[in-house]
Amino acid sequence: MSNPAPTPPVRDPIRWLNNQPYLLLSLTSLFWAGNIVLARHVGDHLPPITLTTIRWFGVFLILLPFAWPHLKRDWPVLRAHLPLMLLLSAIGFAFNNAISYWAMQYTQALNALLIQSSGPLFVALWSLILFGVRLTGAQLAGIAISLAGVLTILLRGDFGALAGIAFNKGDVMFGASLVSFALYSALMPRRPVTHQLSLISFTTFCGALMLLPFAVWEYSTLAVLKFDFLTLATLAYVLIFPSTLAYLFFNRGIALIGPNRAAPFFHLVPVFGSAMAILLLGEQPRLFHLFGYALVLAGVVIASRQGSAKVRID
Secondary structure, eight states, X not given: OOOOOOOOOOOOHHHHHTTOHHHHHHHHHHHHHHHHHHHTTOTTTSOHHHHHHHHHHHHHHHHHHHHHHHHHHHHHHHHHTHHHHHHHHIIIIIHHHHHHHHHTTTSOHHHHHHHHTTHHHHHHHHHHHHHOOOOOHHHHHHHHHHHHHHHHHHTTTOGGGGGGOOOOHHXXXXXXXXXXXXXXXXXXXXXXXXXXXXXXXXXXXHHHHHHHHHHHHHHHTTOOOOOSHHXXXXXXXXXXXXXXXXXXXXXXXXXXXXXXXXXXXXXXXXXXXXXXXXXXXXXOOOHHXXXXXXXXXXXXXXXXXXXXXXOOOO
């Protein structure tokens, strides 16, 4: 009697996803695109510092039951690198998010998406200044190609429209948040070796604590949090997608392929943002959308598949 054929191993979808950097970074951009669009419309319901404080305390509470065993094990390592961990908490969670939400009260989504498209260049600049890491020719070419695609989409194929764009204090604030997050991205490969749940739960908790006094000040200025369906729906989306999942995915993507190869995925944010406008707001797709999407995707592929080897996998 012949032996039965061996049963193929069951693939663990979470383990599989955890080793797919391009998919992880693409989903991160999708979630952040929704966050930018949403932030522009809820400013009168959710004060920016209060929203950011609730965001990070909420993420910490969501992750704590899963992260607690890893936090206990990794605490000696986290404590030994406390200055770096506090810096990551400040620039990647507290300042970056609060100032970007605040900026959206003064600027348009188009301006924010244009500024967001410069993210890869800031990451490359910080990597060069801090660690002497230079972009390869392929990475530079990929960033330039994808940036051209972003501008094609945002300017609707009319590059002359750049001259008519007016920037204000909200744009400066949003640019400052992007510079801050680019520094966070450049520093991530130098983080201590810990479980990723230890890293994100520790930094979100510290970031929320840093913001708490400012949230109290904001409340004292009569900035009121309105509890209604829009507020609750916004908080649910922000806590789950651009916060918990996006940061887990982004941190893992950087660990797998490094910050310079991960940074071009910033350019997918306006691509997804414009796609949301087509699908959800009834905007008509045009030829410039297709041309811009093709340039962005080509640039991201070129920049992310060439250059340095993987940074670290843990």
